[in-house]
Amino acid sequence: MSNNFVDIQNMSFYRGDRAIYKDISLQIPKGKITAVMGPSGTGKTTLLRLIGGQLMPDEGKIFLDQQNVPDLSRTQLYEARKKIGMLFQSGALFTDISVFDNVAFPLREHTNFSESIIRDIVIMKLQSVGLRGAAKLMPTELSGGMARRAALARAIALDPQLVMFDEPFAGQDPISMGVVMALILRLNQSVGMTSVLVSHDVDESLSIADYAYILSGGGVVAQGTPDEIRHSSDERVKQFLGGLPDGPVPFHFEASDYKLDMDMGGQGK
């Protein structure tokens, strides 16, 4: 019996000719918080979509709770997704229903709970993200940070076995950030929820993660416990953690020579 909830083996994924991932292997242990970090454009969100079966790898295997995602039929895939909660970068709340109904949505879809039980669960989840008072508001009436917290409440409404958080700290003030961090930690410790945390907030992510991966250039450049990551001697890790513009990880998207491009008066596009 594997201790990993997600096990990615020799996976490659291409967008056109560009390799987003090349022969990458990565494991998400059960009941742990795993942080996935890396520069913008390395495909961290793509990784979450691959785990959730919204994108299919070109090569390799992605085991989700012992099932290889690319081998699943559409029905099996939808069944497997019931074990997953995902917080999208944009929140992705349904704009035609209230915050309360958004959080109640997965409960109404996947359980036979009575409305009174659903109400109690929704109120509890909204209280945990500090939005109980906003239950009746429409998503368009929320700020960006509030919308993401409401989406977080929806993602954990069913207490799924795996929650994938895509930039949970983005747009949060320091108080909200602390509350969200404490909530992720509490869910992990109290119900043993497996969490994947995709974030640019290095300090916050490493402070609650049990294990961390740093991705760059289509592969894993470092992995280990937060302490191992912090004390890594790898230049790429040092550059990323220190936020240094110069180093082995390029800041610029792949392009032709800058001087040559300028000399050509824009014709080199």
Next chain:
Amino acid sequence: MKSIQSTGLSAINSIAAFGRAGLFLIQVVLHRPKSFSGAMSLLIKQIYSVGVLSLVIIIVSGLFIGMVLGLQGYTILAKFGSEQAVGQLLALTLLRELGPVVTALLFAGRACSALTAEIGLMKATEQLSSLEMMGVDPYRRIIAPRFIAGLICLPILCIIFSAVGILGGEFVAVSWLQIHGGSFWSLMQQSVYFSTDVVNGVIKAFCFAIATTWIAVFQGYECEPTSEGIGKATTRTVVLGSLSILALDFILTAAMIGDF
């Protein structure tokens, strides 16, 4: 050489898109609702959005088209001294042709474009992705209720359009131009057959509903999730929907007339 290549490529892309649209339709039609009451509640919401909210444009257009037909019909028929037949002309024109076709064109412009934009925006704001990740099939939750609502609403709107058009024509012909009301209605009654004229009109409307709603939901689901992509998909819905209505109308009319 390049132009041949690009023509070939666009032909292949069109065929591939048609294939995807076919598979999409099969999946929408074959989906199994989770519960009858849940499916009904989603359907009723969409019937309101697609059908009830289209009533104003359908009724107002039907009224004016009926009035214009009454006026034009009277002017032409009066030259032959047969202005009493204006009721017959009105009913047959509206029930057989104008009712289904104009209703479908208006429906494509009002309801179908809104369907595409709504689904496209749901895609752009990751609402469809979040449904998928929650284990909720968007075909069941989003696409099927809208598609079925279109199939139900368009034939009903077509009947309303024709009825209002006939009343508009009656107002012009009988109340305004003083044609005898008894002749107006009795000639109409004599010449209109329920099994051919009325039913054929409803069948046409149903076929148009399949085509336009299918195009609308598919364009929304397949669109590029950007503001430009949604705009293009909405335009495609109206253009392809309108053209398919007119082409289908010719095919269906030829099939319904039968003997040439």
